[in-house]
Amino acid sequence: MPRTSTVESPGCPPLRALTTDSLGLIKVVEVRGKGGGTPQVVETWGPPDASRSVLATSYADRKKDPVLAVARKNGLIEFLNPLKGDVLTTIKASESGSTDQSASANDLLVGLHFFKSKQEDSSSMLGTLLTCTEKGKVCIRSVGRSDAPSDQSIDSPNEWSVTNGGQVLCSSLDPSENYALFGGKHVELNLWDLNSSKKIWAAKPPRPNNLGISIPTWFTASTFLCKDDHRKIVAGTNQHQVRLYDITSQRRAVISIDFRESPIKAVREDTDGHTVYVGTAIGDLASFDMRTGKMVGCYKGKCCGSIRSIAKHPGLPLIASCGLDSYLRIWDTNKRQLLSAVFLKQHLTSVVIDSHFTAQELEGTKPEEPTSQSEVRDQSDQGGNCDEERSRKSKKKRKDAAGKKEKKMKMHDEEQISGIEDPAEKDWIDELPISKRKNHSKKRGEKQLD
Amino acid sequence: MAKEKKRKAAEEAVDGDDYIEREDKNPKKQKLILASQIKNKEKRSAVYAKLKHEKRVEKRKKIKARDAASKQALELGEEPPEKMVPRTIENTRELDETVCRPDDEELFAGNDADEFSAVLKQQTAPKVLITTCRFNSSRGPAFIKELLSVIPNAQYYKRGTYELKKIVEYAKNKEFTSIIVVHTNRREPDALLLIGLPDGPTAHFRLSNLVLRKDIKNHGNPTSHEPELVLNNFTTRLGHRVGRMIQSLFPQVPNFRGRRVVTFHNQRDFIFFRHHRYVFEVKEKKEGLKDKKSKASQGKTEKKAIARLQECGPRFTLKLVSLQHGTFDTKGGEFEWVHKADMDTSRRRFFI
Numbered sequence: 001m002p003r004t005s006t007v008e009s010p011g012c013p014p015l016r017a018l019t020t021d022s023l024g025l026i027k028v029v030e031v032r033g034k035g036g037g038t039p040q041v042v043e044t045w046g047p048p049d050a051s052r053s054v055l056a057t058s059y060a061d062r063k064k065d066p067v068l069a070v071a072r073k074n075g076l077i078e079f080l081n082p083l084k085g086d087v088l089t090t091i092k093a094s095e096s097g098s099t100d101q102s103a104s105a106n107d108l109l110v111g112l113h114f115f116k117s118k119q120e121d122s123s124s125m126l127g128t129l130l131t132c133t134e135k136g137k138v139c140i141r142s143v144g145r146s147d148a149p150s151d152q153s154i155d156s157p158n159e160w161s162v163t164n165g166g167q168v169l170c171s172s173l174d175p176s177e178n179y180a181l182f183g184g185k186h187v188e189l190n191l192w193d194l195n196s197s198k199k200i201w202a203a204k205p206p207r208p209n210n211l212g213i214s215i216p217t218w219f220t221a222s223t224f225l226c227k228d229d230h231r232k233i234v235a236g237t238n239q240h241q242v243r244l245y246d247i248t249s250q251r252r253a254v255i256s257i258d259f260r261e262s263p264i265k266a267v268r269e270d271t272d273g274h275t276v277y278v279g280t281a282i283g284d285l286a287s288f289d290m291r292t293g294k295m296v297g298c299y300k301g302k303c304c305g306s307i308r309s310i311a312k313h314p315g316l317p318l319i320a321s322c323g324l325d326s327y328l329r330i331w332d333t334n335k336r337q338l339l340s341a342v343f344l345k346q347h348l349t350s351v352v353i354d355s356h357f358t359a360q361e362l363e364g365t366k367p368e369e370p371t372s373q374s375e376v377r378d379q380s381d382q383g384g385n386c387d388e389e390r391s392r393k394s395k396k397k398r399k400d401a402a403g404k405k406e407k408k409m410k411m412h413d414e415e416q417i418s419g420i421e422d423p424a425e426k427d428w429i430d431e432l433p434i435s436k437r438k439n440h441s442k443k444r445g446e447k448q449l450d
Numbered sequence: 451m452a453k454e455k456k457r458k459a460a461e462e463a464v465d466g467d468d469y470i471e472r473e474d475k476n477p478k479k480q481k482l483i484l485a486s487q488i489k490n491k492e493k494r495s496a497v498y499a500k501l502k503h504e505k506r507v508e509k510r511k512k513i514k515a516r517d518a519a520s521k522q523a524l525e526l527g528e529e530p531p532e533k534m535v536p537r538t539i540e541n542t543r544e545l546d547e548t549v550c551r552p553d554d555e556e557l558f559a560g561n562d563a564d565e566f567s568a569v570l571k572q573q574t575a576p577k578v579l580i581t582t583c584r585f586n587s588s589r590g591p592a593f594i595k596e597l598l599s600v601i602p603n604a605q606y607y608k609r610g611t612y613e614l615k616k617i618v619e620y621a622k623n624k625e626f627t628s629i630i631v632v633h634t635n636r637r638e639p640d641a642l643l644l645i646g647l648p649d650g651p652t653a654h655f656r657l658s659n660l661v662l663r664k665d666i667k668n669h670g671n672p673t674s675h676e677p678e679l680v681l682n683n684f685t686t687r688l689g690h691r692v693g694r695m696i697q698s699l700f701p702q703v704p705n706f707r708g709r710r711v712v713t714f715h716n717q718r719d720f721i722f723f724r725h726h727r728y729v730f731e732v733k734e735k736k737e738g739l740k741d742k743k744s745k746a747s748q749g750k751t752e753k754k755a756i757a758r759l760q761e762c763g764p765r766f767t768l769k770l771v772s773l774q775h776g777t778f779d780t781k782g783g784e785f786e787w788v789h790k791a792d793m794d795t796s797r798r799r800f801f802i
Contacts, residue, residue, distance in 0.1 A: 302792060
């Protein structure tokens, strides 16, 4: 019998995620408080404008100088500082070298990848960027900062075309940033070596079945499986198939799994190198073990809209999924349980998780600005931008940023050296099945004394 | 559940609801028997009638006492005792965070940017194409005839053997703003597919409880004036979107002289469609009719304007099954909202 009372979902660990939507807004969702916080929208950046709808995002998840690159429908690519929201620089997508303006006007960006590791001269150059349009034009170019002197020589962009006909729908960059993958409607998966700009591998469609019918090629999502191996690729098709390709063995798919009946819209690999999370157009989220090709399990949580993007937290066993039902959902991967859901009012296009967000940083800022934070949260919950609050908060953040960075660096180094997880996070994982911790304020008090 | 009821009733059997107390051999033990446990029909019905009578007497007493208390309070000039409001499912609906708020800028921006804004801002006039599924029989054609009279600027095309995706293409070429497909199942219209054009969302509704015009008593005949549209209770974001979609079927300049109104009333996720003609009348109500003795009060006559409704047109209910982003493509399209069984966890939760 359906229940008549509400059930509260268990809370999330401290988390910060950025979501982009079809009105061009970038919303920052944070979970504060250890062991059982509810996510709340802390900031909203950008005016709501449908022509600025976000098509693709790329997040350089670095400790120092993180950058969020956002490709908009009106042809602009913006680079933002994800901590404060200010635009570092804006470039046109169809820049340099495009002779045919009318053709490129309808050519929307499909893939955007910001190179995290290549950072030559950080004072004038922001970094290198790989863009891919629907018609298959791929371009690697370096992006200068907006405040850099204009006479600085920028390397000439490297452009080539990935496909003749067809429509590129998905692209992926391998974590070592030497190889890029493209696939789409009537576009077989191609793997390109970025250093030499050559196609090193292309997939072959599966054999026609015993009736002689072959399914047309239509890849809707793709990703590299391991972070240190560019040879294994997982792709999702419009015909509800999840396929594993191995470059070293054959051009056809090694494993092909049929998952329900809707096109696969998002694929994300796990940090352990063999699990993938798959989201479909009807809202089904599931994880597969790619070693065997079996489904590990489905994520049940009332997701009723197409899942557009999945993001995995690098440290914690968490994934965030967002989609057309305007909810950002955070799931626990071990138990496949919904931790919490936030309603974000617009059709969401992508989500990224900021992994360098810790609650301890917050505790430093909490006593200094308790009022402005709560005000910002209240107002941004109502959906409006409040410039004053934001600037006040960002000013304060800038003041503490210098001191805080040192603290963060120290803590991060400690974590890396010791090799164990933060004790606070361990507590959260242990306590999750038992109960929601309500007296976490005590702990916070203790920490402040320290 | 019945066992619980019995146990609970046994605990509070003081008022003697359905139980009769029977003195046993052992005066300490008192067995409480439900009236329905008596096997003899005559005896059972007698006992039950007695219980019912007792209950009715109790109820009348309570009402009398309540009325007397409120009258007394009014006379004394105090506030009358609080009126008891019955608890309904709509009263106790679960708090929904997706409810549209009036101060939401994003909502207005989203409205400007969505697929219906061209029609709703009167930049294009709505042009509706009505068609059916491939096998259309019995009530289907009658329903479509009535739909054509309800929606102005609607045209009916026979389905033939065209694929729906092709129909969408042809309609786009001919500059239609939406397509309605009436799907028939077992000789009865069963589902309604509302496709917005050029790339608007596709709403799939389940149609039930259809009553045609000829089956309505004292029905009226609709005129061809543009109707007024009443959309009730589309509170959540999803409801707002569906409401705008329905609004985009009708022209935005209603002809008030035509006195014709079309209502889509949403309650508990069911959308009720009604089509009325109304007329305003001025009625003279005589005051003080209760006091027959005094003739002085007969002079007072209050004029009240009331609206009388005459129902015309079909009557049906719709339930949203899925809302798909983009034109009709169930296999390859993305869904914005689809009803799933594990969403029905609470009896107090509704989505539109």
